[in-house]
Amino acid sequence: MSAQQLKCRECGAVYPLDPIFVCERCFGPLEVLYDYDALPRPLQRTFEAGPKSMWRYESLLPSRRDPEIDLAPGFSPLLHALRLGRKLGLEQLYIKNDSVNPTWSFKDRVVGVAIVTAKRFGFDVAACASTGNLANAVAAHAARAGMRACVFIPRGLERGKVLATSVYRPTIVEVDGNYDEVNRLCAQIAEEHRWAFVNVNLRPYYSEGGKTLGFEVAEQLGWRAPDHVVVPIASGSLLVKIHKGLSELHRTGVIPSVRTKTHGAQAEGCAPVANAFAAGQDQIQPVKPQTIARSLAIGDPADGRYVLRLARENGGRILAVSDEEIVEGISLLAETEGVFTETAGGVTVGVLRRLAEEGVFGPEEVVVAYITGMGLKTAEAVEDVVAPPIAIRPTLRDFEANVLGAVGAVS
Amino acid sequence: MVTVRVPAPLRRLTSEQRLVKATGKTLSEVVRDLERQFPGFAARVLDNDGKVLSFVNIFVDNEDVRFLQGLQTPVREDAEVAIIPAMAGGTL
Numbered sequence: 001m002s003a004q005q006l007k008c009r010e011c012g013a014v015y016p017l018d019p020i021f022v023c024e025r026c027f028g029p030l031e032v033l034y035d036y037d038a039l040p041r042p043l044q045r046t047f048e049a050g051p052k053s054m055w056r057y058e059s060l061l062p063s064r065r066d067p068e069i070d071l072a073p074g075f076s077p078l079l080h081a082l083r084l085g086r087k088l089g090l091e092q093l094y095i096k097n098d099s100v101n102p103t104w105s106f107k108d109r110v111v112g113v114a115i116v117t118a119k120r121f122g123f124d125v126a127a128c129a130s131t132g133n134l135a136n137a138v139a140a141h142a143a144r145a146g147m148r149a150c151v152f153i154p155r156g157l158e159r160g161k162v163l164a165t166s167v168y169r170p171t172i173v174e175v176d177g178n179y180d181e182v183n184r185l186c187a188q189i190a191e192e193h194r195w196a197f198v199n200v201n202l203r204p205y206y207s208e209g210g211k212t213l214g215f216e217v218a219e220q221l222g223w224r225a226p227d228h229v230v231v232p233i234a235s236g237s238l239l240v241k242i243h244k245g246l247s248e249l250h251r252t253g254v255i256p257s258v259r260t261k262t263h264g265a266q267a268e269g270c271a272p273v274a275n276a277f278a279a280g281q282d283q284i285q286p287v288k289p290q291t292i293a294r295s296l297a298i299g300d301p302a303d304g305r306y307v308l309r310l311a312r313e314n315g316g317r318i319l320a321v322s323d324e325e326i327v328e329g330i331s332l333l334a335e336t337e338g339v340f341t342e343t344a345g346g347v348t349v350g351v352l353r354r355l356a357e358e359g360v361f362g363p364e365e366v367v368v369a370y371i372t373g374m375g376l377k378t379a380e381a382v383e384d385v386v387a388p389p390i391a392i393r394p395t396l397r398d399f400e401a402n403v404l405g406a407v408g409a410v411s
Numbered sequence: 412m413v414t415v416r417v418p419a420p421l422r423r424l425t426s427e428q429r430l431v432k433a434t435g436k437t438l439s440e441v442v443r444d445l446e447r448q449f450p451g452f453a454a455r456v457l458d459n460d461g462k463v464l465s466f467v468n469i470f471v472d473n474e475d476v477r478f479l480q481g482l483q484t485p486v487r488e489d490a491e492v493a494i495i496p497a498m499a500g501g502t503l
Contacts, residue, residue: 010466022496024420027455027466029497184470187495191419191429286477300475302497305465 002039003062006030006204009306017062019121019196021203029302030204032062036252043252044223047215054109054212060248061212062205063117069145070116073108074212076100078220078368083336084349088356092366094226096217097339103140103164104374105133105342106238110209111198115141117205118196125150125195129186131179131234131295132161133373138198139170150195152186154179157294160377178289180300199235210238214245217368218255225249225258227365230352232344232372233264233273233318234296236303242370243310262310263360264318265351267291267343271320273304277311278318284308292323292381295344295373317360321350327381329353333371340375348372413441413486416493421456424449433492438471439482441492456494466497 006015010028021030039059040046050056054074055065077097085093101108111134118126126142127150128134135151142149149170153162154177166172175182183200190200198206218225225246231239243262249255266274269291272284284304289297301307311318321329329349334340341349352369361367375382390406392398412432417425425431433448435441446453456467462482463469469476470493476484486492 022418022420022466027420027464027496029466180475181473184468184473184475184493184495188416188493191416191495286475288478 001061001064002034002036002059003032004035005033007033019117019123019201021201032204032208034060034248036248039252041253044219044254047219047254054112054209054216057212057215060215060245060252061113062208063113063120066116066119066145069119069141071102071108071112071141071144073101073112073209075216078217079337079339081337081369084333087332087336088353089363090356090361090367091364093352094217094221094366094368095333095337095339096213096368096370098213098370098372099339099341099345099374103133103136104377105137106210106213106370106372107133107137108141109212110134110206111137111141113209114138114196114198114202114206115145115147117202118147118198119145121196123194123196124148127151127186127189127195127197128199129153129179129183129197130199131297132157132165132377133295134199135170135172136161136165136377139165139168139172142170143168147196152182154182154297158378158380160379164377179298180286183298183300207237207241210241211245211248213238213370214242215249217242218246218249221366223249223255224366225255225260226368227259228261228263228316228355228361228367230263230265230348230355230367230369232296232348232370233266233301233307234298234344236264236273236301236307238370238372239264240303240306240310243314259314261314261360262307262316263351263355264307264311264316265348266318266320267293267296267326267347268320268322269293270297270299272299273301273307274318274320276304276308282308291326292378293326293343293347294378295342296347317355319351319354321347321354325350325353327385330375330382331385334375339371341371342373342375342378343381344373345371345375346381413489414491415441415445416491416495418494418496420496421452421494424452424455435486437482438469438476438484438486438492441486442482468495468497469493470495 008023270289326346329346
């Protein structure tokens with residue numbers, strides 16, 4: 001672990017590694033600073049000797065793994081998507097299937113880091129503002145860590161998310177407002193009470209977990225950066241951290257170069273970053289979200305500015321797709337690659353498809369689409385598009401009459 | 412009088428008070444009154460052009476003023492103004 005200090009992303013002021021998230025001088029966000037030169041070389045040997053989880057990359061994370069509370073997030077499959085690729089004209093399309101985490105979303109990575117950090121700082125209560133997956137992860141990891149959990153969600157989240165979260169017996173607070181209001185409330189609470197809000201006062205540590213999605217993909221590709229990544233945008237933090245992870249591998253001599261184009265995916269009903277990108281603006285106009293992609297329904301994305309800057313620097317595009325395209329995206333991924341993702345994943349596949357149609361990818365370029373969550377948590381989205389089972393009596397005649405034709409020739 | 416919630420980084424200016432009172436019919440007037448009471452306050456929340464800093468969110472009665480009239484947002488007699496750091500990236 002090579003973390004040294006916190007540094008303000010805006011004015012550069014430095015602080016010790018305390019549970020703080022805001023610069024005293026300019027209110028800017030704080031980021032963990034590492035001493036890259038102090039790390040052993042070749043660093044990939046250290047990684048390769050590590051556990052088969054995100055903690056493999058502990059030397060570039062701000063906290064150490066605690067085996068007693070670790071749920072072993074990460075090290076998820078990178079699938080070469082031949083069938084989906086063929087449909088989109090891409091030979092080197094990969095799906096990073098992060099739906100297979102302990103609580104079935106990539107949030108296990110950031111929460112894994114946050115909870116071990118919260119314990120180190122002596123917090124008793126783990127908390128968060130969440131659109132669902134984060135609450136689920138916080139509840140689970142807190143349970144394993146023996147910490148109390150209090151999660152704040154907006155009204156109207158999908159039933160699967162709430163159910164999955166409640167099983168660990170956290171306190172679930174359903175706020176009569178949208179996510180942005182929940183977030184604001186949690187920021188106020190964090191000012192007044194010593195709770196570990198993983199995505200508020202522990203955000204600089206928490207967000208570093210996202211880098212592991214960059215590290216893993218590079219390792220799984222044989223220690224190289226992909227040519228393109230397609231990442232869903234809620235706060236925008238994940239896209240920024242995936243790129244940071246790739247940059248750090250370059251900085252530490254693990255990969256030869258980073259020419260990755262970072263493409264972002266949003267839903268039309270909540271596309272503040274895509275809007276600003278399309279309009280050529282630097283400022284993000286916050287919106288009131290209205291989309292089935294509730295995981296991404298953040299009208300005022302905290303990292304929006306950084307996503308814009310990054311995409312413009314490296315030639316990435318930020319697009320938004322309709323709710324219809326989102327559901328089509330879920331179906332397409334399931335039917336071609338056997339991966340059932342939630343609406344956020346449908347957004348990612350929808351934008352992947354649009355980008356492919358617009359000729360953004362060279363046919364042999366390595367393209368990685370990040371699937372960040374699992375489909376059962378947003379089951380409502382596909383309820384109307386799936387076919388019901390065929391009901392038959394237990395007779396061969398019924399089978400031949402009703403099923404054979406339906407199954408048809410295998411192509 | 413308007414109640415203002417002061418975020419941690421600014422409490423040094425308000426003698427560690429987290430709740431202070433101020434007068435003003437608009438947010439802009441409230442900020443000016445805060446500057447009068449606690450010199451240096453305005454410079455911590457406004458930029459050189461007098462606009463709210465990127466990383467500061469201001470809420471009047473729990474509504475983000477960027478959805479209202481910004482600094483010209485009218486403020487009721489006993490309104491609550493909350494000044495909250497913008498978490499990570501800035502916006503307006």
